[in-house]
Amino acid sequence: MTSEPAVGQLRFVAVGQDDPLAAPLIDELAVEYAERYGGNRTRVHTWLRSYPSEEFDPPDGGLFIGLLDDEPVTGGAFRRFDDTTAELKRIWTDHRHRRRGHGQNLVRHLEGEIVRRGYSRIYLTTGDRQPEAEALYLSLGYQRLAEPLPAEEVYPIAFVKAVGTAGPDR
Template identity: 30%
Template sequence: MKILKRDSNEPEALELMNELSQILEKITGSSGRGSFNIEDVRSPRSLFAVAYLQEEAVGCGAIRPIDETTAEVKRMYARLSGKGIGSALLNYLETEARKMGYTKLILETRVINRKAVLFYESKSYKRIQNYGKYANRPESVCFEKKLVD
């Protein structure tokens, strides 16, 4: 598997994000499109990444800045389950975030999306009070992970 930085406007990136939106719509009733703007990951100190297996795009993930020390994980998706794609992508995003000077990652998912909740908990993400537009939204659950020891 290889993971590469990509422009979020490239066809394979858009295809993966559209698949993710369709899946989220089925699971949660919301595509998540309203919480993500492609331009968010084209700004400084942000990135969009695509995972490849044998030259096929099989997953994506992004980080965007919240403030000087915090970035937000967005659009995490693995087309294939059980292949370690999500873990590899998240590890890549964490490594790149450290290189960019971030000391913490945060993210939001939906409580009903149990697979995502369990995934982030298994990767040492801790539940935090819902932030930003997710505050006072009981359907949301927010997480953070400190990137420094």
């Protein structure tokens, strides 16, 4: 028998990019990126939504929202970077719920999903105006790289972490 989490306990649900539960993640990230890096919120929102949603679909990816009493408070995604590496994307915690461990719980949940999918490494990039993100990744054992790996988009701060073991299909 599966039990529901107690009131006030974070639970994660898998969603698609167009799921209404994912809307706060995309909306608040657009505002935050526009404020931190200078830009138009609408353009940033369009850019965030420009990723093909199938990149975050199983079996190669996933998008998860953390709910607290059925309210979306944290979320993030991963997609295939290469045969053995998943890439974290869109790590977010609602500004009203920060500094409560939700971001750490989210990344740990994503790591578990990534290992279950057979990946052995996690890669991510973040901007140079997000010291909170950098501190989060360092606290969770990610190693900062001297420069980002070759990819379609490049942010100045890159991290990598070895996880689990590669499965037979990777």
